[in-house]
Amino acid sequence: MSILKLDGVTKRFGGLVALSDFTVNIEDGEIIGLIGPNGAGKTTAFNVITGVYKPEQGRVTFIDRDITMLKAHPRTAMGICRTFQNIRLFDQMTVLENILVAMHIRLKKSIFSVVAGSPGYQKREKEMKEEAFELLKYVNLDHLANERAPNLPYGQQRRLEIARALATNPKLLLLDEPAAGMNPQETASLMEFINKIREEFKLTVFIIEHQMMVVMGICKRILVLDYGKTIAEGTPREIQNNPKVIEAYLGVKDSA
Amino acid sequence: MSLTHFFQHLANGVYLGSLYALIAIGYTMVYGILRLINFAHGELLIVGAFIAYYGILIFHLPWWFSFIIAIALGALVGVSLERVAYRPLREREAPRISLLVSAIGASFFLQNLGLVIIGGRHKSFYRPPFFAQTVQLGDVTVMNFLFVLPLITIIILGIVFFLVYRSKTGMAMRALAKDYPTARLMGININRIIAYTFALGSALAAIGGIMYALRYPAIHPLAGVLPGLKCFIAAVVGGIGNVPGAVLGGFILGMLEIMGIAFFPHLAGYRDAIAFIVLIIILSFKPTGLLGEQVVEKV
Amino acid sequence: MTKQRKIIFLIGALIVSGFLIYANFFFDAYVLRILNLIAIYMSAALGLSLINGFTGQFSLGIAGFMAVGGYAASLLTLPIAVKESIFFIRPLIWPFNSLELPFIVGILFAALMTAIFSFLIGFPVLRLRGDYLAIATLGFSEVIRVVSTNTITITNGALGLKGIPAFTNVWWSFGFAGFSLFVIWRLINSSYGRAFKAIRDNEVAAEAMGIALFKHKLLAFVIGSTLAGIAGALLAHLLTAIDPAMFRFFLTFNVLLMIVLGGMGSITGAVIGAAIVTFLFEFLRYLDSPMELGFITIPGAPGLRMVIFSTLLIVMILFRRQGLMGDKELSFAWIEGKLSRFFGRRGDENVNP
Numbered sequence: 001m002s003i004l005k006l007d008g009v010t011k012r013f014g015g016l017v018a019l020s021d022f023t024v025n026i027e028d029g030e031i032i033g034l035i036g037p038n039g040a041g042k043t044t045a046f047n048v049i050t051g052v053y054k055p056e057q058g059r060v061t062f063i064d065r066d067i068t069m070l071k072a073h074p075r076t077a078m079g080i081c082r083t084f085q086n087i088r089l090f091d092q093m094t095v096l097e098n099i100l101v102a103m104h105i106r107l108k109k110s111i112f113s114v115v116a117g118s119p120g121y122q123k124r125e126k127e128m129k130e131e132a133f134e135l136l137k138y139v140n141l142d143h144l145a146n147e148r149a150p151n152l153p154y155g156q157q158r159r160l161e162i163a164r165a166l167a168t169n170p171k172l173l174l175l176d177e178p179a180a181g182m183n184p185q186e187t188a189s190l191m192e193f194i195n196k197i198r199e200e201f202k203l204t205v206f207i208i209e210h211q212m213m214v215v216m217g218i219c220k221r222i223l224v225l226d227y228g229k230t231i232a233e234g235t236p237r238e239i240q241n242n243p244k245v246i247e248a249y250l251g252v253k254d255s256a
Numbered sequence: 257m258s259l260t261h262f263f264q265h266l267a268n269g270v271y272l273g274s275l276y277a278l279i280a281i282g283y284t285m286v287y288g289i290l291r292l293i294n295f296a297h298g299e300l301l302i303v304g305a306f307i308a309y310y311g312i313l314i315f316h317l318p319w320w321f322s323f324i325i326a327i328a329l330g331a332l333v334g335v336s337l338e339r340v341a342y343r344p345l346r347e348r349e350a351p352r353i354s355l356l357v358s359a360i361g362a363s364f365f366l367q368n369l370g371l372v373i374i375g376g377r378h379k380s381f382y383r384p385p386f387f388a389q390t391v392q393l394g395d396v397t398v399m400n401f402l403f404v405l406p407l408i409t410i411i412i413l414g415i416v417f418f419l420v421y422r423s424k425t426g427m428a429m430r431a432l433a434k435d436y437p438t439a440r441l442m443g444i445n446i447n448r449i450i451a452y453t454f455a456l457g458s459a460l461a462a463i464g465g466i467m468y469a470l471r472y473p474a475i476h477p478l479a480g481v482l483p484g485l486k487c488f489i490a491a492v493v494g495g496i497g498n499v500p501g502a503v504l505g506g507f508i509l510g511m512l513e514i515m516g517i518a519f520f521p522h523l524a525g526y527r528d529a530i531a532f533i534v535l536i537i538i539l540s541f542k543p544t545g546l547l548g549e550q551v552v553e554k555v
Numbered sequence: 556m557t558k559q560r561k562i563i564f565l566i567g568a569l570i571v572s573g574f575l576i577y578a579n580f581f582f583d584a585y586v587l588r589i590l591n592l593i594a595i596y597m598s599a600a601l602g603l604s605l606i607n608g609f610t611g612q613f614s615l616g617i618a619g620f621m622a623v624g625g626y627a628a629s630l631l632t633l634p635i636a637v638k639e640s641i642f643f644i645r646p647l648i649w650p651f652n653s654l655e656l657p658f659i660v661g662i663l664f665a666a667l668m669t670a671i672f673s674f675l676i677g678f679p680v681l682r683l684r685g686d687y688l689a690i691a692t693l694g695f696s697e698v699i700r701v702v703s704t705n706t707i708t709i710t711n712g713a714l715g716l717k718g719i720p721a722f723t724n725v726w727w728s729f730g731f732a733g734f735s736l737f738v739i740w741r742l743i744n745s746s747y748g749r750a751f752k753a754i755r756d757n758e759v760a761a762e763a764m765g766i767a768l769f770k771h772k773l774l775a776f777v778i779g780s781t782l783a784g785i786a787g788a789l790l791a792h793l794l795t796a797i798d799p800a801m802f803r804f805f806l807t808f809n810v811l812l813m814i815v816l817g818g819m820g821s822i823t824g825a826v827i828g829a830a831i832v833t834f835l836f837e838f839l840r841y842l843d844s845p846m847e848l849g850f851i852t853i854p855g856a857p858g859l860r861m862v863i864f865s866t867l868l869i870v871m872i873l874f875r876r877q878g879l880m881g882d883k884e885l886s887f888a889w890i891e892g893k894l895s896r897f898f899g900r901r902g903d904e905n906v907n908p
Contacts, residue, residue, distance in 0.1 A: 076765030088760035101753040105765035107746045114745045361868035371858030525705040532694035
């Protein structure tokens with residue numbers, strides 16, 4: 001079953017075509033990689049999927065529903081969530097609160113019942129805190145629950161960002177360069193972690209990554225973007241041997 | 257409305273418009289570089305007007321010399337303001353809202369210092385005979401300055417455009433406005449350029465203040481607040497950070513204010529609300545103003 | 556809330572009530588007036604703090620909403636005879652000319668009107684960000700003031716309203732300050748409060764986590780403005796006279812100073828800031844008027860007080876940007892810690908239950 005479909009999506013910024021006629025079909029439960037040189041339009045693709053940008057042409061379909069023009073936040077409620085290339089945590093909040101923010105969409109209580117402290121809300125708040133704590137335990141951050149997010153070391157901030165995305169109950173998780181700035185050891189444990197959460201939460205994972213070790217290691221299928229166009233698609237082995245990909249990366253005609 | 261009356265209103269509109277344009281340029285230049293609404297810019301108008309006033313009254317300077325001194329000292333006040341209230345925050349990389357709060361504080365400081373030193377009574381500004389001569393236009397009489405000052409404005413605008421778009425310092429200013437970190441890496445002396453921008457903007461404010469005082473010759477320490485706000489709005493309407501935009505915004509607001517009241521005299525009481533209403537309408541449709549660049553936030 | 560905390564809360568409430576009863580009996584009218592002002596500004600500062608401090612939407616329109624609240628309530632509570640005598644240029648329009656309602660109705664009407672106004676104003680302006688938002692809210696506040704100067708058949712124009720019944724007393728003002736404190740405290744520590752703070756910390760990430768940005772900004776804006784509007788109503792019934800000039804940018808400046816001084820992201824900070832600024836404002840009143848120093852008289856300098864206040868604001872932002880409290884709170888855990896130390900036993904330090 002297809003979970004996400006992009007059909008001929010084009011996004012321009014002024015004269016620059018960031019994404020051109022981009023088409024991809026992601027199956028439920030798949031783990032798929034998106035690679036390409038800097039400025040190839042990878043993050044733009046994520047921004048179109050999550051609703052930060054609206055494309056000029058093309059359609060975005062999520063579980064049989066056309067979401068091309070839908071705002072960003074209802075998409076999260078439908079089950080699309082992401083992390084960011086440059087970590088975006090809530091800096092003045094604790095680790096636990098960062099997780100709780102992501103549960104706010106599932107609160108379903110009016111502001112009046114919240115201020116009045118209705119028993120229904122208090123029960124819900126307690127459940128949310130328990131659930132958030134469970135999640136933190138699962139990602140091994142529970143001992144830091146009351147620490148402020150920026151005080152965490154880099155690797156743990158990345159993990160917190162993924163945990164925060166998980167707290168929205170996503171079906172499709174978009175990871176934007178999760179291994180950026182990590183050493184090989186951290187990268188290996190991240191790969192293990194991604195596989196683990198995919199099984200546990202029954203996720204479809206779409207991942208942008210520069211470290212070939214990660215994409216080659218966990219993805220069954222890889223897409224290659226260059227100048228906003230898909231230049232190759234296939235298994236890791238096929239991609240590794242594709243002359244176009246080699247050209248894009250090594251820059252035969254000085255294109256990198 | 258007779259044709260001659262219409263032309264008189266038109267002349268008034270051009271006058272007010274060019275006055276607003278001059279002051280709005282100062283706002284826009286400072287905003288372009290610091291991303292800061294210099295709330296105290298309106299006070300710099302009055303600083304200029306009062307220095308000119310006292311130059312003539314106490315030191316018996318010839319009016320033109322007094323005006324020049326006022327413009328120079330106005331620039332100096334602007335530079336000191338930046339040095340004391342904004343630079344320390346800039347160097348500590350404070351959030352922009354802190355700079356805004358500091359600017360609001362500086363504005364109130366200057367207003368009330370003016371009240372303490374000068375007092376709250378209106379002072380009548382000296383109108384040199386050169387400006388006060390009248391011209392007969394059909395059956396209405398108009399004072400000379402209504403024609404002279406737009407001309408001066410055009411000359412000053414020419415100078416400003418030259419300084420911003422043709423001079424080397426202007427190039428550094430624009431580089432700083434475009435990309436602060438890169439400009440810094442390129443070896444631009446940031447503090448010097450910012451001081452230069454404040455000097456230029458504040459000198460324009462002083463000129464604007466003197467022109468304002470020539471038109472409405474009762475000056476008061478708090479008299480800069482409203483024109484200051486309106487000119488800021490002119491800069492925003494035109495697209496803040498954009499010099500031609502400030503000129504456009506200034507003329508739109510000046511014209512609307514004069515013509516609005518000319519055609520709908522019963523709305524005269526709402527005169528001071530016109531600028532704000534224009535602001536709200538423009539921002540609803542073009543959030544970065546008429547000529548402003550669309551900002552795409554990088555995610 | 557644990558039992559221990561309930562006891563602390565109760566003791567605190569009792570001390571405040573006891574103080575107010577004492578004040579009501581033994582303090583003179585001048586001191587009572589200052590106490591009332593402190594409580595009223597606390598509510599307004601808490602409202603502004605919710606919008607500017609917790610949700611990060613820098614609004615400069617608080618004076619406009621205080622004006623709406625002040626006028627709305629006064630138009631209902633002013634006695635009919637007074638209305639007839641003060642509206643001598645042009646008569647007051649129906650239905651206000653034939654209404655004379657109790658204070659509580661006036662306050663509820665003030666709340667309703669500021670909620671409606673802030674909703675209508677928030678709708679276009681909250682799409683703007685940063686200083687654009689600041690200038691647009693300031694613009695609306697000025698428009699409200701200009702309109703209230705011109706709609707003579709409702710507001711009596713520049714003459715303003717006089718003879719408003721002096722209904723505000725310490726019970727009303729401190730009661731409402733307590734109510735505001737309760738509402739903001741509950742809100743900030745709830746899921747909605749976390750959503751507000753998330754918007755302040757990182758708008759892009761907040762939206763990606765499914766938070767409806769506009770809805771939450773509007774919620775904070777309407778709630779904060781409504782608290783300020785009710786504060787305006789209480790102010791009108793304390794001073795017994797209002798006019799458009801009272802609600803200049805100057806008033807917004809004062810409330811802004813309170814939250815900057817106290818700390819923009821702190822409830823306790825807003826309360827402390829309101830108390831200090833209001834107290835200083837009254838205490839320094841002598842600077843603006845002539846002063847007798849035994850044998851010489853120093854002429855007063857109108858404006859000197861505001862020179863000091865604006866200097867205070869600049870110094871604060873230059874040297875202690877986070878304000879007195881930063882984003883910390885005077886919390887139960889803190890009080891418990893102090894108490895247990897005072898009683899010489901180590902309390903169980905449950906920082907976050």
